[in-house]
Amino acid sequence: MAEAVDAARTVILTVDDDPAVSRAVARDLRRRYGERYRVVRAESGESALEALRELKLRGSHVAVLLADYRMPRMNGVEFLEQALDLFPGARRVLLTAYADTGAAIDAINVVDLDHYLLKPWAPPEEKLYPVVDDLLESWQVTSGKETPTTKMVGHRWSARSSQIREFLARNQVPYRWYSSDEPEGRRLLHAAGQDGLRLPLVVAPDGTALVEPEERELAGRVGLSTTPAADFYDLVIVGGGPAGLGSAVYGASEGLRTVLVEREATGGQAGQSSRIENYLGFPDGVSGAQLTDRARRQATKFGAELLTARQITALEVRGAARTLRFSDGSEVSAHCVILATGVSYRQLDVPGVTELTGRGVYYGSALTEAPACQGQDVYIVGGANSAGQAAMFLARGAKSVTLVIRGSSPAASMSHYLLQRVMESPVISVRTDTVVEAVHGTDHLEKLTLRNTVSGETETVETQWMFVFIGAAPLTDWLDGTVLRDAHGFVLTGPDLSPDGRPPAGWTLDRPPYHLETSVPGVFAAGDVRAESAKRVASAVGEGAMAVMLVHRYLEQS
Numbered sequence: 001m002a003e004a005v006d007a008a009r010t011v012i013l014t015v016d017d018d019p020a021v022s023r024a025v026a027r028d029l030r031r032r033y034g035e036r037y038r039v040v041r042a043e044s045g046e047s048a049l050e051a052l053r054e055l056k057l058r059g060s061h062v063a064v065l066l067a068d069y070r071m072p073r074m075n076g077v078e079f080l081e082q083a084l085d086l087f088p089g090a091r092r093v094l095l096t097a098y099a100d101t102g103a104a105i106d107a108i109n110v111v112d113l114d115h116y117l118l119k120p121w122a123p124p125e126e127k128l129y130p131v132v133d134d135l136l137e138s139w140q141v142t143s144g145k146e147t148p149t150t151k152m153v154g155h156r157w158s159a160r161s162s163q164i165r166e167f168l169a170r171n172q173v174p175y176r177w178y179s180s181d182e183p184e185g186r187r188l189l190h191a192a193g194q195d196g197l198r199l200p201l202v203v204a205p206d207g208t209a210l211v212e213p214e215e216r217e218l219a220g221r222v223g224l225s226t227t228p229a230a231d232f233y234d235l236v237i238v239g240g241g242p243a244g245l246g247s248a249v250y251g252a253s254e255g256l257r258t259v260l261v262e263r264e265a266t267g268g269q270a271g272q273s274s275r276i277e278n279y280l281g282f283p284d285g286v287s288g289a290q291l292t293d294r295a296r297r298q299a300t301k302f303g304a305e306l307l308t309a310r311q312i313t314a315l316e317v318r319g320a321a322r323t324l325r326f327s328d329g330s331e332v333s334a335h336c337v338i339l340a341t342g343v344s345y346r347q348l349d350v351p352g353v354t355e356l357t358g359r360g361v362y363y364g365s366a367l368t369e370a371p372a373c374q375g376q377d378v379y380i381v382g383g384a385n386s387a388g389q390a391a392m393f394l395a396r397g398a399k400s401v402t403l404v405i406r407g408s409s410p411a412a413s414m415s416h417y418l419l420q421r422v423m424e425s426p427v428i429s430v431r432t433d434t435v436v437e438a439v440h441g442t443d444h445l446e447k448l449t450l451r452n453t454v455s456g457e458t459e460t461v462e463t464q465w466m467f468v469f470i471g472a473a474p475l476t477d478w479l480d481g482t483v484l485r486d487a488h489g490f491v492l493t494g495p496d497l498s499p500d501g502r503p504p505a506g507w508t509l510d511r512p513p514y515h516l517e518t519s520v521p522g523v524f525a526a527g528d529v530r531a532e533s534a535k536r537v538a539s540a541v542g543e544g545a546m547a548v549m550l551v552h553r554y555l556e557q558s
């Protein structure tokens with residue numbers, strides 16, 4: 001039996017079938033968290049689930065679940081899987097013996113495990129508390145706010161509803177979604193004097209009703225900064241992906257007055273990843289959302305300003321100042337600039353796609369749309385890691401997931417570990433040598449026409465969901481005439497600017513450009529936007545940090 005539950009405080013629940021171990025974990029947890037959290041202990045998966053059901057009915061919050069792996073009848077992974085249905089936002093930890101780490105690693109994908117703790121966990125100050133502290137902190141920031149104050153009324157087949165939903169989700173703004181055809185959605189529309197023809201309706205925490213809002217207006221209403229506090233900075237960073245966030249953390253922590261400008265949501269491509277498994281220091285993997293959340297908190301802690309929903313459209317050199325223009329014509333200037341604008345999804349150029357984007361055809365929105373794909377047939381176009389990750393993620397709930405790949409094998413483009421999992425999944429199938437020839441539907445996606453590139457045969461399949469991951473391109477046209485780029489639009493830096501040993505055209509200094517410096521002194525590039533970059537989270541973060549080191553060198557010498 002589990003202990004009686006108390007709805008007043010947020011819960012940390014621990015379950016272990018060995019009574020001595022169970023008591024010891026609960027004792028250690030109470031010692032540190034007992035004042036702020038209710039620690040509930042159970043000795044079997046079944047009784048822990050019973051306690052969770054009771055907590056759910058009483059409206060309690062559960063922040064962290066710690067489950068022993070080896071329990072009779074229901075093991076820790078099976079328990080966590082069922083617990084997910086009741087408290088999807090709770091952070092999940094598996095307690096394992098060294099011999100079971102393989103099972104723990106497999107569980108990462110099954111239950112989106114946040115951490116596995118090797119037994120024994122003593123001393124808790126070193127092994128248990130840092131992990132739980134971290135999980136509680138991230139829970140507080142995201143799922144902790146289980147009663148979101150932003151409400152959104154939209155419709156599944158409204159493209160603008162889907163964009164705004166993605167915007168809120170990627171910026172980790174807690175919100176509650178109501179369909180315009182459900183009673184509460186209709187009530188909200190009525191209260192705002194709307195007939196539902198223009199969607200979405202967003203009701204901000206202060207009660208303001210916004211109809212089909214622009215991202216910038218919405219950002220301001222839900223508490224995201226959109227305007228720089230000053231006109232002049234030491235450093236402006238353009239782009240809030242891993243490279244930009246890395247630069248912001250190092251720039252601000254080293255005393256530079258730093259502002260980062262992001263046009264959509266911080267996290268960039270990495271923020272859209274369901275699980276990054278190759279980033280140093282996260283042996284259990286980390287979701288893009290978690291990594292972004294931590295990086296953002298770290299950057300703001302050091303004093304960096306982060307602006308969201310603001311796009312930079314021009315760069316000008318005005319003497320020693322580097323001036324960036326926003327899309328609304330306003331400006332911000334700095335001594336130095338780091339371009340960290342990454343790459344954007346390439347659009348699928350086949351008939352019907354433009355009309356149905358956001359209405360069944362999505363670019364990179366797999367995480368936001370996944371709940372709606374439960375029990376459905378889903379198609380993913382692309383054969384690289386991003387497509388593989390999306391397939392694994394969607395396979396948790398979809399009836400079937402089909403990967404449509406132009407090449408003859410995904411092995412050429414997908415990491416070995418990921419490909420193995422994709423191939424082992426009973427839900428995922430792979431169609432090689434296949435392209436999407438057309439998409440069909442009136443107000444939403446209904447069918448796809450697929451063509452086999454070897455046999456030439458076509459087939460029309462029924463589906464309401466297609467996610468496209470067909471590579472990406474840098475969107476750097478706005479740098480035309482200022483910063484030198486290669487034929488594909490990637491920004492040239494350092495030695496790549498002088499293949500013949502001569503400085504680039506227009507270079508005015510008597511030293512060659514620094515390693516990450518562009519053809520404009522004091523303007524640097526980091527991450528995926530840089531020509532010849534590695535296209536990895538770790539390298540983007542590393543380049544972001546290194547660019548700041550070069551900013552210091554530039555400032556010292558100018």
Ligand SMILES: Cc1cc2nc3c(=O)[nH]c(=O)nc-3n(C[C@H](O)[C@H](O)[C@H](O)COP(=O)(O)OP(=O)(O)OC[C@H]3O[C@@H](n4cnc5c(N)ncnc54)[C@H](O)[C@@H]3O)c2cc1C
Nearest residue numbers: 239241242243263268269270312342343527528535536537
């Ligand atoms: C689904 C997915 C899964 C991935 N998984 C992994 C993985 O497991 N491991 C790994 O190592 N790599 C992975 N990658 C690759 C990795 O995410 C990228 O290499 C990394 O994000 C690059 O970081 P970045 O900061 O250079 O650029 P990006 O992440 O592309 O960020 C650039 C940011 O700049 C913003 N921006 C662009 N132009 C402007 C402008 N004009 N004004 C203001 N803002 C602008 C964009 O909105 C974006 O947020 C994955 C990529 C995807 C898409």
